[in-house]
Amino acid sequence: MTVENVSEIALMAGSILLENGAETHRIEGTVSSICQSYGLNAECLSMSNGILLSTQDSESKKITSMKKVCPKQVDLYRIELINSFSRKLKNNKVSYVDAIKTLESIQNSPTFTFPVRIFASCMTGFVYSLFFNGSLIDGIASIFVCLITYLITEKISNFGISQFFKYYLAGFIIGGTSLLSHILLPSIKENNVITGSIMILLPGVVLTNGIKDVIFGYFSAGIAKFCEALIIITAVSAGVGTALLIGMKGF
Incomplete structure (x- = not known):
């Protein structure tokens, strides 16, 4: 050869x-x-x-x-x-x-189907809402928040928008829909819903790989992954914060 x-x-x-x-x-x-x-x-x-x-x-x-x-x-x-x-x-x-x-x-190996990914996303939000001391109704609200967020972000990904804007919009949707669920049903705690729902956006694998690269001595690659994770976290936080700020001023 x-x-x-x-x-x-x-x-x-x-x-x-x-x-x-x-x-x-x-x-x-x-x-x-x-x-x-x-x-x-x-x-x-x-x-x-x-x-x-x-x-x-x-x-x-x-x-x-x-x-x-x-x-x-x-x-x-x-x-x-x-x-x-x-x-x-x-x-x-x-x-x-x-x-x-x-x-x-x-x-070209097959990936998980779209319904399976949506189901996993909704269950992630549900479980983590309960994990962070949320009630059952908070977990149910997280299911709908994750469903809406995943559907919208999956659609806008096809338009080739920047990663920062994609995660900013996802954070804004989570913050806005969580606040709306609290307004519609006051027994829902929007903080618990937000905490559970943003888990579907956090770059856990990227951050873990960055740590592994630094441990193995690949400092430039590890720092690059840290920066990527930081950008995602910042975008999500900014989106959630914007939604809450607008919601507080509006109501």
Whole structure:
């Protein structure tokens, strides 16, 4: 197999990891491991929005490749599939065509359906509202708040708006609908509803991966993830605060 083919396989695997929320040390380790499985020396540098790879064969033929990754999500299932693919290559090298087919099947593997994601979102708000000393009626209100928030944010995501505005709007919806539920039914405590509902927006995986990267010595990548998490938290907080401020002045 040529150096170019191995580089393409490794970069494709690394980009799947990056776009699905894998840690930096995992991405670089997996990409280098795939190249080594085919007998190549490799140096990989993973950044927040792309991967840089330099490979060299026994004849000192060296190739440097780069792949940019823009859309991101969190999908631990795809990360596990790539890890399994990388481990199997050490004992069973596959052809270029088979490797690309396997990676394409991983990239196109089915995700949870929209109704399942909505159900999980609503249950998250319900459980956390109860967890933070909310009553049963607060939890039920959180279900409707999470439902409205998820439906709207899912729709506006298709318009390619900035991440900050998306989370700001989501926070505004949560704050506004929670306050409205309290106005319609005073026994509902809007603070408990807000606390439970915003859990569907908090970047727990991003923050955890940032901590892992710092622990493994990838300070720039870890700080970048911290900044991303901070932007999301700030946007959500600003949205909720704006809704509450408008609600207090209006009522």
